[in-house]
Every structure is written in C-alpha cells, then in structure tokens.
Amino acid sequence: MTPKKALLWFRNDLRLDDHEVLAQLPESVYQLLCVFCIDPRDWESQDPGISRTGPFRTQFLLESLHQLRHDLRARGNDLLVRMGPPELVIPEISQAWDPDIIYFEKEMAPYENQVEVELINNVRSRWFIKTYYGKSLIHPLDLPFDIDQLPDVFTKFRNLVEKKASLRPPYPAPEKLPPYPHEEWPVHDIPEFEELCKEALPNQEAKAQFQYSGGEKKALEHLNAYFSVPEKAQNYKETRNGLLGGHFSTRFSAWLSMGNLSPRRIMQQLKEFEAEHGANDSTYWIFFELLWRDYFRFAVWKYEEKFFQKNGIKNQAPAMQAHLGRFEQWRTGQTGQPFVDACMRELLHTGFMSNRGRQNVASYLVKDLNVDWRWGAAWFENRLIDYDPCSNYGNWAYVAGVGNDPRPNRWFNVERQAEMYDPEQSFQHHWLS
Numbered sequence: 001m002t003p004k005k006a007l008l009w010f011r012n013d014l015r016l017d018d019h020e021v022l023a024q025l026p027e028s029v030y031q032l033l034c035v036f037c038i039d040p041r042d043w044e045s046q047d048p049g050i051s052r053t054g055p056f057r058t059q060f061l062l063e064s065l066h067q068l069r070h071d072l073r074a075r076g077n078d079l080l081v082r083m084g085p086p087e088l089v090i091p092e093i094s095q096a097w098d099p100d101i102i103y104f105e106k107e108m109a110p111y112e113n114q115v116e117v118e119l120i121n122n123v124r125s126r127w128f129i130k131t132y133y134g135k136s137l138i139h140p141l142d143l144p145f146d147i148d149q150l151p152d153v154f155t156k157f158r159n160l161v162e163k164k165a166s167l168r169p170p171y172p173a174p175e176k177l178p179p180y181p182h183e184e185w186p187v188h189d190i191p192e193f194e195e196l197c198k199e200a201l202p203n204q205e206a207k208a209q210f211q212y213s214g215g216e217k218k219a220l221e222h223l224n225a226y227f228s229v230p231e232k233a234q235n236y237k238e239t240r241n242g243l244l245g246g247h248f249s250t251r252f253s254a255w256l257s258m259g260n261l262s263p264r265r266i267m268q269q270l271k272e273f274e275a276e277h278g279a280n281d282s283t284y285w286i287f288f289e290l291l292w293r294d295y296f297r298f299a300v301w302k303y304e305e306k307f308f309q310k311n312g313i314k315n316q317a318p319a320m321q322a323h324l325g326r327f328e329q330w331r332t333g334q335t336g337q338p339f340v341d342a343c344m345r346e347l348l349h350t351g352f353m354s355n356r357g358r359q360n361v362a363s364y365l366v367k368d369l370n371v372d373w374r375w376g377a378a379w380f381e382n383r384l385i386d387y388d389p390c391s392n393y394g395n396w397a398y399v400a401g402v403g404n405d406p407r408p409n410r411w412f413n414v415e416r417q418a419e420m421y422d423p424e425q426s427f428q429h430h431w432l433s
C-alpha cells in the first residue's frame with residue numbers, strides 16, 4: 001500500500017524529535033492531517049470527587065499544543081485541535097476526509113487502551129491503522145521476554161534488560177513535512193485555559209523552586225542545559241533525594257509524561273555526556289531511574305486493570321478506610337505532621353513534589369492515616385504536572401504494599417525521614433512559613 005493521505009492522531013507524544021511516524025513517513029504521503037483531541041472526560045471527577053486534571057497539567061498541555069502547532073507550521077504542516085472523545089472524533093474526521101492510513105502511538109494503561117480499542121472498532125473496516133511505541137526507553141519488541149513473563153521484582157527486570165535488551169537510537173526531527181489540508185480542515189484557536197479547567201492556576205512564583213513550561217522547545221532547552229553543567233549529572237545519585245531547590249534531580253519527568261521529550265533522546269545525551277566527562281555511579285543512576293519508569297509501564301501492561309484496583313496485583317490490601325476528613329487534611333497539607341504538610345503544600349501550590357516527598361506522603365496516607373491509596377493516587381493525578389498513569393499508580397501500589405514491592409509491610413517513618421533528608425528543616429520552613 002502506498003498511502004497518499006495520512007492522518008496522525010497525536011496523544012502523549014507532543015513532539016517532533018524521535019517521533020517514529022514523522023521520521024518514517026512514506027514519500028508517497030502528499031497530505032498529512034495532524035490532529036489532537038482534547039477529551040473533556042480528562043477534566044471529569046473521580047472518587048472522591050477530584051477532577052482528573054488540575055490547573056498545572058492543563059496549563060502544561062496547552063503550552064505543549066501551542067508549541068507543537070508552531071513547530072508543525074515551521075515544517076509546512078499544522079495541527080487541528082478538536083474537543084471530544086478521540087474514539088468518536090478520529091472516525092468522524094476519517095469519514096469525511098477518507099485518509100489512506102491513520103497513525104497513532106500506543107499507550108499501555110487500560111483506560112487509554114480502551115479508547116484505542118473503541119477507535120479501532122469504529123474505523124477498522126474502512127481505514128488502515130498503524131500504531132507505534134514511543135513512550136519507553138526500551139522498545140517493547142526488544143524485551144528479552146514476553147510481557148506476561150515480566151518479573152514482578154524490578155531488580156530481576158533490570159538484570160535481564162541490562163544483559164539482553166539493546167537500546168534503539170532516537171530518530172531525528174523531520175526538516176520538512178507534507179502539507180496540511182487547510183481547505184478541508186481549517187484550524188481554529190486552541191481552547192483557552194478557562195474552557196477546560198474550573199480551578200484557576202495558583203500563584204506559585206514566590207515559593208516555587210523551578211518553573212515548568214510545556215512544549216518540546218522548553219524540553220530540549222532544559223535537556224541541553226542539564227547536561228551542560230557537568231556537576232549535575234556527575235552528582236545525581238548524591239543529590240537526587242533532595243527536597244529544596246530546582247536542580248537536585250533532573251526535572252525531566254513532566255516533559256517525558258507529555259511526550260515533549262523522548263527517553264531515547266535523554267539516553268543519547270547521557271551517553272554523549274559519559275563519553276566526554278566519564279561515566280560514574282551517578283550517570284548510571286539516571287539510566288537506572290529511566291528503567292524504573294519503563295518497568296512500571298510494562299508492569300501496567302502486564303496486569304492491566306488490576307494495577308488500579310484496591311488489592312492491586314497482590315490481591316491483598318492494607319486496612320484502609322474511606323475517611324474523607326483525614327484525606328482532606330492530608331490533601332491540603334493540614335495533618336499537623338510538618339514534613340508531610342510541607343510536601344503536600346508544595347504539591348498543592350506548584351504541581352511538583354520530590355520523589356523522597358512522594359514516597360513519604362504516600363506511606364503516611366496509607367500506613368499512618370489508613371486512607372484508601374487510590375484517593376491519594378487520584379489527588380496526585382489531578383495535581384502532578386508529570387502525572388503519568390503507569391508511574392503514578394505503579395508507585396502508589398508499590399508504597400501501599402499491593403504492587404511490585406518484594407518487601408512486605410514497608411513503612412516510612414516520616415519523622416526519621418525528615419531528620420535524615422531535611423536536617424536543618426529548611427524545606428519545612430520554606431513551605432510552612
């Protein structure tokens with residue numbers, strides 16, 4: 001088949017760099033219709049009455065879309081942004097435009113998967129569909145085992161993939177793209193923030209330690225800036241458990257989650273950095289953390305809905321209650337436990353929390369306050385700029401003891417953790433004063 005008219009449905013792959021479809025578009029394609037669907041269900045409430053997307057990620061998404069449209073235009077194309085469920089919008093557009101092929105990136109979480117299944121059901125009989133994998137560092141086809149054989153312990157997974165899986169290089173961004181069908185599909189303004197999100201963006205400038213801004217341009221600028229100061233990557237393992245400041249960890253996560261940045265591009269830069277400055281435990285640890293990210297992706301793929309259920313993959317849950325009062329105190333940083341409250345206020349006001357903070361507040365909610373872990377995960381889903389279903393629910397299930405943690409009954413002593421990681425209490429003062 002030599003496709004002439006191609007439709008590309010953008011999802012969480014809002015970039016041009018290392019984008020398999022754009023890099024490998026057949027020469028026969030003379031028109032390319034790029035579409036993004038803003039799905040109103042992403043702003044609906046879930047238990048216990050929390051909108052799935054809060055103000056920080058709404059803003060980050062809109063910035064990413066503006067940048068993507070700008071970058072597509074610079075290459076002779078454009079971006080159609082439509083409101084509505086993709087499984088209806090894409091077939092509707094296809095019905096009217098009759099493309100030869102529809103491309104999209106596969107997601108691994110069950111909700112996103114269901115959207116794909118319904119979309120495919122709605123279009124299969126008429127249009128050819130080609131999907132690709134662009135979210136993980138290790139391509140799923142390069143895994144040295146079938147997905148149902150994925151080890152339930154991270155270390156076993158890491159040992160296997162480090163020995164046997166090869167890493168694919170990133171694709172370069174295309175210099176030029178086929179034209180967009182403007183006459184048939186005029187593009188409209190990208191919706192405003194207020195059309196999507198009921199909650200206003202909190203004023204965060206005063207206390208935020210790092211300013212996130214969505215879009216591939218910012219992502220690549222940040223990536224280059226990170227590796228241009230050798231001390232950062234060279235000391236990552238020592239600094240990564242930090243709490244206060246903008247640069248104790250890489251800060252790649254938000255751009256990775258939105259697909260503004262590809263893990264393979266990070267890896268390529270990391271390899272170049274090691275070739276120039278030398279490899280050490282810290283540079284290895286950046287790779288190690290990206291493997292954690294992959295691991296949760298594959299684990300969710302293996303276990304599907306089970307990951308999102310109370311008993312998780314272990315079929316056993318700690319004693320948990322639907323205690324709304326305690327949850328509200330936790331959510332708003334009013335528990336009276338200063339370290340937990342400082343972390344929760346940072347999240348509330350900025351959309352970010354360190355990994356050390358996330359582990360502690362998650363453990364505190366589940367193991368000290370005995371509240372259902374899925375409520376905590378739902379609040380993180382709303383708040384985190386870097387929210388990603390696999391990393392979020394994978395980590396929450398892990399801390400709650402219903403996921404991939406081989407150690408039973410892990411519990412974070414938050415007072416002890418605060419003494420170790422915030423000995424001068426500067427982080428707590430920063431957020432509590």
Ligand SMILES: Cc1cc2nc3c(=O)[nH]c(=O)nc-3n(C[C@H](O)[C@H](O)[C@H](O)COP(=O)(O)OP(=O)(O)OC[C@H]3O[C@@H](n4cnc5c(N)ncnc54)[C@H](O)[C@@H]3O)c2cc1C
Nearest residue numbers: 249250251252253289293355358359386387388391392395
């Ligand atoms: C309860 C809980 C919920 C979380 N929810 C999310 C989420 O929704 N989205 C998300 O991206 N991360 C999540 N994480 C993982 C981790 O906290 C963040 O990825 C990290 O804090 C982001 O900051 P960074 O980019 O500076 O990370 P760095 O420390 O610099 O790590 C580099 C990259 O490795 C990956 N990574 C690091 N730690 C983890 C981890 N534990 N699990 C998966 N990937 C990891 C991220 O992509 C990160 O950008 C969660 C962790 C916990 C404990």
